[in-house]
């Protein structure tokens with residue numbers, strides 16, 4: 102039996118510890134509980150012990166679950182967004198972490214205009230340049246940020262990354278540092294504020310907090326292993 106309350110407390114304690122080690126305020130870090138593949142009863146258990154911010158990867162799954170759950174939950178989209186799902190996604194999520202191309206950003210901007218919305222988004226960066234992953238390459242992002250910033254409906258609030266899967270949390274540290282330094286450089290070059298860094302998952306969220314994460318996306322450490330069949334959901 103998985104004890105969600107105990108798991109949440111453990112994760113929150115580790116976040117607090119990592120914040121303290123790095124001289125940060127724990128209130129500057131939001132824990133996003135990732136519920137993809139898990140049924141609504143599991144989400145409700147977390148809600149019952151005070152967790153109100155959740156992440157889902159797929160619009161289709163979120164559309165099925167969100168209406169069945171309390172309306173005070175705040176949902177974040179953390180998985181790749183297909184253009185034909187944008188209109189469904191916008192009213193469901195308070196933030197989209199996974200805006201991974203200029204074309205997608207433009208499409209979101211257009212639909213947000215049509216529907217009278219002002220979505221909050223993060224730009225996903227492919228920090229390791231992996232061919233298999235979504236996200237802006239660092240050089241592409243520099244070249245396209247001007248155009249992204251001109252999209253009137255989008256509130257671009259920071260960067261997100263998913264480093265290569267690693268056994269050791271320390272392996273992720275360089276990528277988190279890279280994302281933070283890229284953010285700092287872009288803020289300087291473009292004279293913008295990019296306050297959010299969405300980084301850190303079950304295996305490496307403490308390291309991510311030490312390196313400046315403001316949003317950590319944690320699933321397995323709270324809800325247990327996902328079924329293998331759904332491992333990529």
Ligand SMILES: *Cc1c(COP(=O)(O)O)cnc(C)c1O
Nearest residue numbers: 135158179302303318319320321
């Ligand atoms: C599934 C997922 C997570 C959570 O992963 P865990 O290792 O279970 O904590 C975080 N971020 C993204 C983008 C995901 O798809």
